[in-house]
Amino acid sequence: PLHLSILPDPPLPRPDWVRVQNRLCGICGSDLHQIFLDTGLDVAPVALPAHRRIYLGHEMVGVVTETGAAVTGLSVGERVVRWGRANDCRARGLADLCPPCRRGHRVLCERASEPLAHEPIGGGFGDSFITPAATLLPVPDALSDEQAIFIEPAAVAIHAAFRRPPQAGERVLVIGCGTVGYLLVQALRALQPACHIAAVAQFPWQADLARRYGAGHVFLAGDDGFAEVARLTGGKVYAGRGGNRMLIGGFDVVFDVVGVETTLNHALRWTRAGGTVVLVGVHLHRMRLDVTPVWYQEVSLVGAVGHDVQEWEGERLSSFELAMRWMQSGLLTTGGLLTHRFPLSEYRQAFRAAVDKAQFRSVKVAFRMDNLPISESPNLPISESPNLPISQSPQTQGGCK
Ligand SMILES: [Zn+2]
Ligand SMILES: [Zn+2]
Incomplete structure (x- = not known):
């Protein structure tokens, strides 16, 4: 089911949405679970309604290229990371937040499985995507793209x-x-x-x-x-x-x-x-x-799942804000963690590097979206790739599913 395809850029469906051009996007363990369909059918999350389409890649950094008329706090040209999902109360533009969203733990939103009027299109594994502005956070200039993909x-x-x-x-x-x-x-x-x-x-x-x-x-x-x-x-x-x-x-x-x-x-x-x-x-x-x-x-x-809001030195900060702060002050360093970068067209090699840590000595593998040779890239199902051990169940890690 996995293949690279070219989709037309859709128009923004609502005035509070934006379009983002990706620059760099890390491959997360949860992306690999979905790629390898590494899921039992009898576990709790599987009982929830599935999205019609899943777009992979949430450890992204990109640039806002278009904003709807109602967007405040984000402007064209600004660098952003993905903060929340498009299905929580804030992303839906609801004034009356559910209890977890009110607390700031958006990942536990009680409305996340309710139908969406507009589905987000695209993710970090692509050249661009559209999403509610409330799912994004601006990145301080002091953090490079190579650091920004570690904010999530x-x-x-x-x-x-x-x-x-x-x-x-x-x-x-x-x-x-x-x-x-x-x-x-x-x-x-x-x-x-x-x-x-x-x-x-x-x-x-x-x-x-x-x-x-x-x-x-x-x-x-x-x-x-x-x-x-x-x-x-x-x-x-x-x-x-x-x-x-x-x-x-x-x-x-x-x-x-x-x-x-x-x-x-x-x-x-x-x-x-x-x-x-x-x-x-x-x-x-x-x-x-x-x-x-x-x-x-x-x-x-x-x-522990995802991120929330916590007290730090007398302030209430989202985990994302605290991550950015600690990365800028040097409390969190990421040098040496980004071990591999691939263009999107080499996705088979990228996923192989992310799974086979013994051979590749990989920590974080990322897609770089500069000069994307997408018109030349093969559009083949991944099962036709001879080398990828597709039946192998990767032992991945992460906490953001
Ligand atoms: Zn992740
Ligand atoms: Zn909610």
Whole structure:
């Protein structure tokens, strides 16, 4: 079903909409879930009505090229990132906001699944798109395009960190060393400089990056995690029958940025009694989970999705505003995270690089939209590409689905 095609530029359907020309757009784990149709049909979100068409690419930075007559706060030529979805109360132009939208957690909008009068057309994986102006935020000049595509994942990481902010002296574990993992390590450090942050990486080069971004200890997914956690926290491992192990003691907070069966089961057992697991990773399948630590150790399991509004130094700021502020002040850095850039016509290679982290050593792969050779690009279904392992279910991460 995946192919590159040329669509005519549609007119703006409402006076509060704008047209945006893309410049750069990161590939997110949630884009890959949709490309590889990596979803069980029996999970909760699938029960909701689907959009007629899904346009991929939300980690974009672009320039406003047209504004409707009623648009305020955005002008032609301004650089923007995508902030919200076109289906929440603000994007619909409603005066009476639902409770989550009123709180500022637009991703949880209660009206998101109601029919839309006008569907947005296009996304970040294309030369341009049209959308309600309320779904965009201007980018400060101080941030480059290469930084701006990390504003959304940084907002996701900040929101996740605020779901259970670390206290001074606490031990925190981040499972998953990809874009959101590295940004989360930095966000936790920004929130609480006096906490101890450990991380779990899949590959040694990811562990090096995690250390560079502030993780004090990193072990690999292939290591004996129970032994590592016991060593790092002073906890004690008990071994039962058939390889069943339990740890008494453990981390105060574990952020599971991968969110698959193995990592979430580990997270629940590696958390101390009364501690918290924050589920950040997106996995759209039912899992076999041992949830006994939730009652047996009173471990709290909380989720984090997208971005919201939080208090910071006496101000109420959206996660996006806080991300931009922290990126400008250097509390969040993204150097070394954008590892690959492809033109849209090389989308097969781009998705391959995003999935195959072992071979490509990729962190963030992005599409660059400069001199798009779209007229020459093949318009073939992706299944005709000989090299892409399409049946492979990529272990992706992210928290923005
Ligand atoms: Zn994302
Ligand atoms: Zn709403």
